[in-house]
Amino acid sequence: MFKFLFDIDTWQELKESLTKNKLRTVITMIGVWWGILLLIGLLGSAKGIENKFSVQFGDYATNSVFIWGQSTSKAFKGYQKGRSPRLKFSQLEKIKNQVKGIKFLLPRNARDARVVRGVQYAYFTLSGDFPLLDKIQKKDLIAGRFINQSDIDDSKKVVVISDEVFKQLFDADENAIGDFIKINDINHKVVGVFESGDFDFGGELHIPFSTFQNVYNQGDNIGWITVTGEKGFDIRQIEKDVKLVLKNLNYVHPEDNRAFGSFNLGELFERFEGFLMGMQFLTWFVGIATLIAGVFAIGNILLITVKERTKEIGIRRAIGATPFEIKRQIVLESIFLTLIAGILGIITGGWILIAMDYAFGHGPDSVLINASVPIFIVFISVIILVVFGSLIGLIPANRATNIKPIDALREE
């Protein structure tokens, strides 16, 4: 049945009927070309923005919530309101035991720090951290290592600095690892340099948690905790549960919503994902709608063409063309037009994505990253084009063969 595709005459016929009116052929194709161009362009940009977003968050575990102590707004059990409950290191075990679905529970502490090296100095945020931070908020290390357990155990005066800190204190060709910098007048040995992401929470300087506690007399106090949920657990529920346990431990009224502050990354991320999904849906909707409009334009033009060609079709049938052969030719024209227009649209869409990447996709201020469309989507679009093309081609094809050859021949 598909032998005719390899017949040079099939293509000769196609060429003749399409080149007979070049302008019409081109205008017809623009509809589909534009549709697929939009689809590719929009999908690519949506993907680019999504990529940008995930790069910003880095490998931050997105089902996380930060919780810290604020001040109470209700008097409870003999305590006045306005008290500031502090999170305690000793409470962590209880929280972990009482709340279901906690994967990681990470205490952190932070403060401002004046950092000095030789004659250079700068102000940054200093945080006391556990090695676990690297798991929740993946640090891209340029050199050296992150804080390890032995640093914690021995409260070593070591520090992991961000590339920003490095730029302020070191020359570009210097090796920071093993060098000493003064943080609030205390010497720390640099053991690692990391690349700061756009979405870092807390600190360009990381020192061991135990060191922080000792040096800054924090004792049992914690600045805030990062709670990461297990897969399948709702991070909002975990947030509520943890706060309730904290209220209980700190003699805070259970309905006091001011006592503990929090920032739910998971919720934010979810909302953004919803936005992205909406955007993608819109993209598909607009793209496919445009595509369908384009395909209809092709069908429409072919219908007109068929009307114009009624006589020719009549002649062909009088000399022995079967209706199938006539239909086949018209459907082939339709598929050919949609396919060529579609492929041109994919190519130009690719160019637009390249241009967008070139213009907006580089540097720290980039709007999108790696704006691209998976090849599988491209394949699907091509298949959709072929299917639409053949379906829409059937309308004029049927029209062409519904006219009796005798009537077609009479037409002047």
Added chain:
Amino acid sequence: MGESSLHVLKGINLNVEKGEMVAIMGSSGSGKSTLLNIIGILDELDSGEYTLDGIEIKDLNEKKAAQYRNKFLGFVFQSFNLINFKNALENVALPLYYQGLKRKERQEKAMFHLEKVGLSDWSTHLPNELSGGQKQRVAIARALAAEPKLLLADEPTGALDSGTSQEIMQFLQQLNDEGKTILIVTHEEDISLMCKRIVRLKDGVIMEDKKIKQNRLK
């Protein structure tokens, strides 16, 4: 188109033997075109029967009809009905294309028939670069290309001047001499006189059916 039922032919009994050259005469509205269309399997008959080369033509689907037209019949029309974006050779080769012949074979056969009508030098010309007589000869070559049993000509000289008409008729006579069965629909007396048999239609019935002595041109 043709939805209303109108009985154009009211009982026609016509038998054409192989090798005959028949003129079907009649004024407009006499049913001569309808008769030709039925014979040409372009139209269907309401009642009665039609046998072509021993095969009864009845209740054909479009596909079968197309195949029969291709195999048995060659058409020559008043308005030539050439496809105007195809050159002479391609026009002649078209029925062979629908017969499923190979390209080379088609070209050869088409060239042979084009030579036969004396237009081999014009093979690459488009129809609008040809004169009326030349166009009609291309159309005849096309009708002959599929080697049909029967050649049907609907007012073949209707759009031609008398000189060219003579020329075309002479050529048809020559084909008939070679054994081709030819049916010509015409309303011109002098054209009918160049055939071997005249069938006169009026209001859908045969008024007269007579064999005549063919008027040969020299």
